[in-house]
Amino acid sequence: AGAVAVAVVSANGSDQASDGPSSQLPTTADIPSATATEPSFAPTSAPPPLDPKDFVSSVKKDKAPLSPDLLFPGTQLTMGETVYKKGPTADTRTCGSAAQGTLPKVLDTNKCTRLIRVTYTQGDTAVTVGVAVFDSEAQAVKAKKDADKKSIVRSLSGGGVKSFCTGAVxxxxxxxxxxxxxxxxxxxxxxxxxxxxxxGVFRAGDDLAEFAFRQIRRRGEAQASAAAEG
Incomplete structure (x- = not known):
């Protein structure tokens, strides 16, 4: 909430009235109107900046284009000193079909509208990131809460990436x-x-989870910046 500064500015200097008799006061026509008086206080500070998270918390505000290549651009990703090669991507509107274990039910129950996946590799390590899209933040939070150790996104192979996480731990x-x-x-x-x-597998999973978070946050920042300018 922004603070509003209020000041009372006299129409004419009151010192003049106290220095001489009332006959020396200017006529009414000579007294400047209050509306013409410049304020004697500094302008209030600018309103608080728009919250980027607001723009990615509701389908009503989150209007920017969305695709696997927009969310995960380029052909590789560098996190620290590690370089991950980008592999296949997928984009499905039937979220449950791109998940396994208990995750399909979690996504369907909370009304997932879209599931974007991408795989990154580094040596013999592979990571699939799945970003599930909901209409509201409440649905996404509920999906996170409902998920358990058996809620797993389906690994995505192909395009030179061998099948992984289909039978192994x-x-x-x-x-x-x-x-x-x-x-x-x-x-x-x-x-x-x-x-x-x-x-190395733990680090790769953490790196890609962090990158997914950063990309979603950047999406909110870009839309907040555009809204502030326009």
Whole structure:
């Protein structure tokens, strides 16, 4: 909430009235009107900036184009000193078909409208990121809450990326921001199981989850900036 400054400005200097008899006061016609008086206080500060998260929390405000290549641009991703090669992408309106375990029910129950997936690889490690789109933030938060350890996005292979996480033990993550819930599943393309010692897989999953969050946030920042300028 912005503070509003209020000041009372006299129509004419009151010192003149106290220095001489009333006959020396100017006539009514000579007294400047109050509306013509310049304010004697500094203008109030600018209104608070628009909250970027508001623009990605509701389908009514989140109007920017959306596609796998817009959300995950380029052919590779650098996080710290690690370079991940971008693999296949997918975009489906039937969210449950791109998920497995308990996740299809979670997405359908909370009325997921779209599920965008992309796979990144680094050596024999592969990560699929799935971004589920809902109409409201409340639905995305509920989906995150409803998800459990068996709520897993379906891994996406092809285009030079071998099948992974179809029978082996893999590591998954779940989170949400605005009206988006985002999931990762990370594992090995050679079919090995992920263990607690598979630090590279854990790091890859965390890196891609962080990147998904940043991209959704940037989407909100871009729309907030455009709204402020226009």
């Amino acid at each position: 893999c590591r998954s993550t779940t989170n949400s921001y605005g009206r988006y819930a985002y999931f990762t599943v990370a594992g090995f393309t050679n079919g090995k199981d992920v263990t607690e010692k598979s630090t």
